[in-house]
């Protein structure tokens with residue numbers, strides 16, 4: 017078994033959609049980034065890549081490559097799941113925390129877990145998403161950014177899957 021951790025932070029700006037865990041949340045500001053800027057999914061991607069010692073999301077999907085512009089980050093997560101599977105790793109569980117002053121995220125957490133689980137081909141039961149504020153401190157507390165942390169456990173399978181095309 018191996019564990020990995022991931023962290024991501026994006027700026028909140030007007031004129032962008034707020035997407036976390038693949039869920040679009042109505043809010044006056046959204047996360048700035050090259051893809052859909054889904055900081056939660058990015059943190060989960062980095063935790064999984066970290067567990068397999070396969071670098072980070074920027075190595076696999078560089079943010080200066082125009083082909084990833086506006087990409088749904090769940091696509092990155094599916095690709096990383098395939099990469100790990102081809103190296104013989106299966107995901108045991110993922111735990112994550114979103115730090116956001118606003119909006120209130122409790123109503124969306126189950127959908128986020130379902131989206132992440134579906135991309136990873138595991139059960140929502142194996143995926144935890146929690147949310148908290150930063151107690152009005154620092155950039156997150158001033159609603160200038162949202163940060164996410166994730167940790168993932170993977171284990172080696174008995175049978176190696178064929179390399180994806």
Ligand code: MG
Nearest residue numbers: 024025055058
């Ligand atoms: Mg990111």
